[in-house]
Amino acid sequence: MRSRWIIAIAAAVMLGTSFPAHAATIQIIMENLEISPAEVSSKVGNTIEWVNKDVFAHTATARNGDWDVTLPPKKSVTLVLKRAGTVEYYCRFHPNMKATLAVAP
Amino acid sequence: MFVRLSAAIAVVSLLSSLALAEDAKLTDPQIAHIAYTAGVIDIAAAKQALTQASNKEVKAFAEDMVRDHEAVNKLALDLVKKLKVTPEDNDTSKTLSKNAADKLAELGKLKGAEFDKAYVANEVAYHKAVDGALEITLIPNANNAALKTLLQTGLKIFQGHEQHAEHVAATLK
Numbered sequence: 001m002r003s004r005w006i007i008a009i010a011a012a013v014m015l016g017t018s019f020p021a022h023a024a025t026i027q028i029i030m031e032n033l034e035i036s037p038a039e040v041s042s043k044v045g046n047t048i049e050w051v052n053k054d055v056f057a058h059t060a061t062a063r064n065g066d067w068d069v070t071l072p073p074k075k076s077v078t079l080v081l082k083r084a085g086t087v088e089y090y091c092r093f094h095p096n097m098k099a100t101l102a103v104a105p
Numbered sequence: 106m107f108v109r110l111s112a113a114i115a116v117v118s119l120l121s122s123l124a125l126a127e128d129a130k131l132t133d134p135q136i137a138h139i140a141y142t143a144g145v146i147d148i149a150a151a152k153q154a155l156t157q158a159s160n161k162e163v164k165a166f167a168e169d170m171v172r173d174h175e176a177v178n179k180l181a182l183d184l185v186k187k188l189k190v191t192p193e194d195n196d197t198s199k200t201l202s203k204n205a206a207d208k209l210a211e212l213g214k215l216k217g218a219e220f221d222k223a224y225v226a227n228e229v230a231y232h233k234a235v236d237g238a239l240e241i242t243l244i245p246n247a248n249n250a251a252l253k254t255l256l257q258t259g260l261k262i263f264q265g266h267e268q269h270a271e272h273v274a275a276t277l278k
Binding site: 032033034055056057073091092093094095096097 | 176
């Protein structure tokens with residue numbers, strides 16, 4: 001997946017076209033029932049990639065109902081941020097796993 | 106009231122059986138056996154709930170318990186194999202299993218919403234008791250570092266389940 005991006009970016013550079021500079025991907029790790037980093041700042045248009053390193057299924061569930069991402073064991077899931085605001089989220093299966101995502105416009 | 110009282114009794118008897126065990130000083134093979142047994146008990150309770158529960162959230166919770174505790178117990182089995190340790194049955198494991206069998210029989214008589222409430226109340230109490238046991242007795246007494254780490258992961262899982270069970274209990278009121 002990542003190598004495909006690198007090829008795409010390399011191709012774009014060679015062709016002299018410009019990519020929107022603001023589309024970044026931020027990784028958040030879930031390991032040993034901890035979310036790290038627990039506080040992340042990002043902005044609309046960016047992608048969050050949760051990486052579940054546990055053998056347990058987790059979720060990233062927004063308390064405001066904006067999104068509810070299920071993360072099977074040892075899998076990664078991405079989400080494109082569409083709305084600005086500070087979102088507190090947790091794992092529905094293990095509500096002691098909590099984190100915050102601050103999304104700038 | 107009855108449910109709450111019996112849950113409270115379950116906690117007290119679990120804690121006292123673990124307190125007894127503490128006097129005798131637990132070994133790593135015994136600790137591994139107790140932790141594994143605690144998982145097996147919760148899987149059995151969840152399987153009973155999957156056939157007897159009526160509430161959708163309670164069933165989903167039971168599915169989560171089967172999945173997580175099977176995953177933890179697989180980690181435990183892999184670890185004891187790696188360490189060449191044979192889990193050793195002991196009085197605490199026996200008391201836990203005996204209490205759990207009584208609880209299964211008690212819950213087996215209930216149906217519908219009554220079962221749902223009693224199962225979830227017992228899950229809150231049971232996880233609370235196991236959390237206490239892990240924190241006070243099992244983790245401090247574990248000698249092997251890898252076993253200690255696994256128990257610490259187990260504690261976080263159990264604490265998560267306790268909160269999850271409390272959340273489900275609140276929706277049943």
